[in-house]
Amino acid sequence: MINSFTLDWFFITLIFSAGLYCMLVSRNLLRQFIGLEIMSKSCLLAVISVGSVTGNLALAQALIITMIVIEVVVVAVGLSLLVKNYRLTNSIDIWSLNNLRG
Amino acid sequence: MTYHTLLFILVATAAMTAVMARNLLLSAIMLALVSVGASLILFDFQAPWAAVFELSVCAGLITVLFVSAVSLIRNEEGKVKDLRARFYAMPLVIAIVAVATWFYGIPFFDSLKNCALSGGRNNSLGSILWDIRRFDLLGQVSILAAGVFVINSIFPRRKKQK
Numbered sequence A: 001m002i003n004s005f006t007l008d009w010f011f012i013t014l015i016f017s018a019g020l021y022c023m024l025v026s027r028n029l030l031r032q033f034i035g036l037e038i039m040s041k042s043c044l045l046a047v048i049s050v051g052s053v054t055g056n057l058a059l060a061q062a063l064i065i066t067m068i069v070i071e072v073v074v075v076a077v078g079l080s081l082l083v084k085n086y087r088l089t090n091s092i093d094i095w096s097l098n099n100l101r102g
Numbered sequence B: 001m002t003y004h005t006l007l008f009i010l011v012a013t014a015a016m017t018a019v020m021a022r023n024l025l026l027s028a029i030m031l032a033l034v035s036v037g038a039s040l041i042l043f044d045f046q047a048p049w050a051a052v053f054e055l056s057v058c059a060g061l062i063t064v065l066f067v068s069a070v071s072l073i074r075n076e077e078g079k080v081k082d083l084r085a086r087f088y089a090m091p092l093v094i095a096i097v098a099v100a101t102w103f104y105g106i107p108f109f110d111s112l113k114n115c116a117l118s119g120g121r122n123n124s125l126g127s128i129l130w131d132i133r134r135f136d137l138l139g140q141v142s143i144l145a146a147g148v149f150v151i152n153s154i155f156p157r158r159k160k161q162k
Helices: A004-025 A029-054 A057-089 B003-020 B024-044 B048-072 B084-088 B090-121 B124-131 B133-154
Strands: none
Touching: A004 A029, A004 B003, A004 B090, A029 A057, A029 B003, A029 B024, A029 B048, A029 B090, A057 B048, A057 B133, B003 B024, B003 B084, B003 B090, B024 B048, B084 B090
């Protein structure tokens, strides 16, 4: 019989692989961010799962709150760069981000 | 099947739908559903502070950011030539990952639980991080300020032309 922790981590692995797959196959910058968000969610669930098992829920919550703050800043800055890039190059394709090529 | 497992299945399904959806707006909404599911899981883990943060910030603010970005790049949405076959192949890839994890990952996760339990008893790092959390808060505020400055520098105020 599989215990709850192991089953949680099974699903966390699936969620992480979905986000990773999205980042690997998509050329759309916005989808890349969506993949990053999904991966970040799976990491969040991993932290709380381990925190629950070890009895360190307070520490896990503190780490998660820090993680959420950083996540928001990353997404806000990333999306603003995306919109700026769209205004400059009229494209959201990652292969168009080659202006700095030597 | 418990409520807890059902929530994990909901999050995994919403994540897969967010990846596979052709429409970017649907992807953003499915991402919000992933956040809602994650916050319900956090509530289920008796972690209400993190759950409220997750629900308000990730399901609320980040969704608004994504939806506004989608609306700003609306015309460009269909022009990026993503190979749709790769997205349709995703359930197969996830199924392969699931089977591999079922056979190889689960013994590892069992051992991981033992490691976590043995590491969790020696909680000096935890107490240090928790007791000296003022520095942590300072770091968070600096990161938020850095984000605001970056956005401000990317979108400068337009000067009126004479």
